[in-house]
Amino acid sequence: MLDPRxxxxxxTLIERYIAEGQPVGSRTLSxxxxxxxxxxxIRNVMSDLEEQGLVVSPHTSAGRVPTPxxxxLFVDTMLTAQPLSDDAAVKFKVAHRLQAGQPxxxxxAAASVLSSLSEFAGVVLTPRRSQTFRQIEFMRLSDKRILxxxxxxxxxxxxxxxxxxxxxxxSQLIEASNYINVNYAGLSFDAVRRRLRAEIDAVRTDMTTLMQEAVEASSEEASDPGDNLLxxxxxxxxxxxxxxxxxxxMRRLFDLFDQKTGLLQLLDVSSHAQGVQIFIGGESHLVPMEEMSVITAPYEVDGKIVGTLGVIGPTRMAYQRxxxxxxxxxxxxxxxxxxx
Known part of the structure; x- marks a missing residue:
């Protein structure tokens, strides 16, 4: 625990460093x-803070900068975030971009809004694609390619x-989609697969083959977790x-985006927590940079958490904003x- 001084x-040091990006000296602190x-x-206090691992002095400067x-400590005990209700224009911009529509x-749009407002990178872990269907349709693209x-x-x-x-x-594709929608709508693809196997003698061979290929295509798509991250x-x-x-x-940064696994794990962990979560530097063990922070929050559909969104930026960000x-x-x- 730190004393009030x-x-x-x-x-003060962290706020000035966030604002100016330069090591903060005793004159500025005063x-x-x-x-x-x-x-x-002030120098004595700074020395104590440095011994506790809260600040560090770069070799090229007499000033100090905060560590992760x-x-x-700043975020957990000293920060007072300003509610966006105080900024009606920003809130209106978010609401305008996130109107109800195709999920x-x-x-x-949420990923884009987060990026534009924060001026950093916005990320959204999307709801996992439903494994059931209400309706399907086949559209012929070429001789052996179907949408x-x-x-x-x-x-x-x-x-x-x-x-x-x-x-x-x-015509075969229309007939197949009609049959599938009448007989299997509302089921999961796994349930359809089981029923197809059980009813294989009663279903026309061509139709069964087509549906099995559709199930396989859907399963392969759903198994790629990278597609769930925007x-x-x-x-x-x-x-x-x-x-x-x-x-x-920068190499590690873009590896992070290319190999989305770490971000997915981080956002997935965040989805099990309530409210805003803040991961600073390497403390998450999933973000590979001491100079990077991730701020996340879960989002819901009808009261059930279905995904997580967040902002990725430098540790030197205006957290209160x-x-x-x-x-x-x-x-x-x-x-x-x-x-x-």
Whole structure:
């Protein structure tokens, strides 16, 4: 635990470093902290904070910068996030972009909103695609390529391109989709597979083969977790000196986006928590950079958590501004997706 004087100086140091991006010296701390302390006293306190791992002094400067541990203490005990209700224009912009509509488009809009408002990267872990269907349709693309159109019970529309072993005419495809919709609508693809096997003697061979191929195409699509992650504005991070000053940092940064597994795990963990979660530096063990932070919040459909969204940016971000952006976007996305 820090005494009030040390807390005030650490809070002032972090706020000035976030605002200016330069190591903070004792003269700046004396000016902005509101404390009547001598430079020597401030240097002693800074030395104590450095011993506790809360700040560090770069070799090229007499000033100090916060460590991820210092940011964590700041966020947990000193930060007061301003509700977005105080900024009607920002709230209106989010609400306008997240109006009820086709779920895929609304979720994609959320990633874009997070990116544009934060000026960092916005990420959304999308709801896992429904394994049941309300209706399907086959559309012939070429001799052995068919577009499978799936309408989920939630009204979401999903498309798959299927490569078949034989050719189908347009009339055969219409007949197959009609049969499937009448007999199997509302079931999961696994349930359809089981029924097809049980009823294989009663169903025309061509129709069975077509449906099995559709099931396989859907299963393969659903098994790729990367497709459940939407990222917007990752190039914004190229403009941030804290991240782009090192080619090694940038390599790891873009590996993170290319290999989406770590982000998926992080967002999946966040979806089991309530409210906004803040991961600073390497403390999550999933974000590979000390200079990066992730702010997340779960979103719901009809009261049930179905995914997570968030902002990825530098540890030197204005947390008091970004936290409410993530929070209100999650709430408005939940509202839009719950409209029927």
């Amino acid at each position: 040390a807390q005030t100086l650490l809070k 000016k902005f902290s509101g404390l009547e302390l001598s430079p020597a006293t 541990r210092g940011y964590r 895929q488009k609304v979720v994609a 499978l159109i799936i309408v989920t019970p939630e009204g979401d529309i999903q498309n798959r391109i299927m490569a078949t072993q034989r050719e189908y005419t347009a 990222i917007s504005g990752e190039r914004n991070l190229l403009e941030i000196t804290d991240l782009s000053s090192s080619m090694e940092r 970004v936290i409410p952006i993530v929070d209100i976007t999650a709430k408005l996305l939940s509202h839009a997706l719950s409209q029927h």
